[in-house]
Amino acid sequence: MPFVESFEPVIGKNPRVLILGSMPGIASLEAQQYYAHPRNGFWPIMAQLFDVQWSDNYEVRIQQVRNLPVVLWDTLKACHREGSLDSAISKEQLEANDIVGLLEQVTSIRLIAFNGGASEKYFKQTVAKLLPANLVLDQIRMPSTSPAHASKNLQQKLEEWKVLKEYLG
Secondary structure: OOEEEOOOOEEOOOOOEEEEEOOOOHHHHHHOOOOOOOOOOHHHHHHHHHOOOOOOOHHHHHHHHOOOOEEEEEOEEEEEEOOOOHHHEOOOOOEEOOHHHHHHHOOOOOEEEEEOHHHHHHHHHHOHHHOOOOOOOEEEEEOOOOOOOOOOOHHHHHHHHHHHHHHOO
16 A cells, blocks of 8 residues: 655745645645645635635745645645545554644644544544643634535535634634
């Protein structure tokens, strides 16, 4: 089973929201880009939330994120997974990113928004028990932007993602 590793975080300006995916899929890993699958709804949802016209150029897009009050990252740093589906992640040898370290460094974060259930599940398994008791953060599971999460269309997902706006002021 292939061993896969996630990317470094993208840290915006005075971030209020940490958006955690689970682990990049094959298209993202091959492109070395967050949310690279052409049918993933992440970038269109972010464009609507922040009223941003995203560049098609990934490096420019990342610069645009760095001007927003968010951090993009993944719960898992490394794992074994066959294919792109979260359900294919092996329960053995999960390694979480240093989310606690990030939260200690970036103290403006008020919300952890999980991009789907797998991100939240692995956070609870690997990170939650490491959080300092005095750290008070809201946590919300958002509908996954992945095309594999087809029970909701893009507009329905966007409506739920709009809750992030409450934390951005």
